[in-house]
Amino acid sequence: MINESRRGFMGKAFGAVAAVGAVGSLVAMKKTWDPLPSVMAAGFTTVDVSKLSDNKLEIAKWQGKPIFLLRFAADMPAVEKRSVKVGEHYYSIMIGLCTHLGCIPAYRDATHDFKCACHGGEFTAAGVHTFGPPPRPLDIPPFSIKDENTIVLGEAGPEYKALIASLSTDSNIA
Numbered sequence: 391m392i393n394e395s396r397r398g399f400m401g402k403a404f405g406a407v408a409a410v411g412a413v414g415s416l417v418a419m420k421k422t423w424d425p426l427p428s429v430m431a432a433g434f435t436t437v438d439v440s441k442l443s444d445n446k447l448e449i450a451k452w453q454g455k456p457i458f459l460l461r462f463a464a465d466m467p468a469v470e471k472r473s474v475k476v477g478e479h480y481y482s483i484m485i486g487l488c489t490h491l492g493c494i495p496a497y498r499d500a501t502h503d504f505k506c507a508c509h510g511g512e513f514t515a516a517g518v519h520t521f522g523p524p525p526r527p528l529d530i531p532p533f534s535i536k537d538e539n540t541i542v543l544g545e546a547g548p549e550y551k552a553l554i555a556s557l558s559t560d561s562n563i564a
């Protein structure tokens with residue numbers, strides 16, 4: 391009777407040790423499969439848009455590219471289909487490289503538009519090409535909206551997918 395209960399106790403003890411070891415091995419294996427923190431940091435850029443001001447261009451960096459972030463002021467003509475609502479404000483989120491040959495256009499806050507110094511291309515505040523050789527609007531990077539103040543660049547969230555889908559049906563502002 392004593393031997394049997396002792397055997398039962400020993401069996402449970404070994405089982406518990408084996409279970410802990412198995413969980414530890416799985417955790418170690420998962421760490422091996424997960425991307426390195428540096429890789430994750432390179433793939434995503436988190437932006438706190440609460441620090442942006444109306445009609446003042448901010449430039450973030452994502453995968454080595456300049457990303458234009460522009461908060462529309464109330465008196466600015468937002469192009470609804472290309473602007474993104476985060477919290478109470480509308481924003482332009484665009485890759486800041488001219489779609490002609492890749493120069494970085496400058497924002498002109500007085501006229502609410504971009505001018506590319508290389509060959510004179512112009513874009514609206516929402517990135518629509520209006521003059522010169524650029525063949526299409528400024529590109530929109532993948533993004534997701536985490537909360538009313540936070541955008542993550544590099545992550546294709548539902549708002550990004552809906553925006554791209556709506557733009558693909560309107561070649562004028564895509």
Ligand code: FES
Nearest residue numbers: 488490491506511
């Ligand atoms: S690179 Fe911008 S107009 Fe040519």
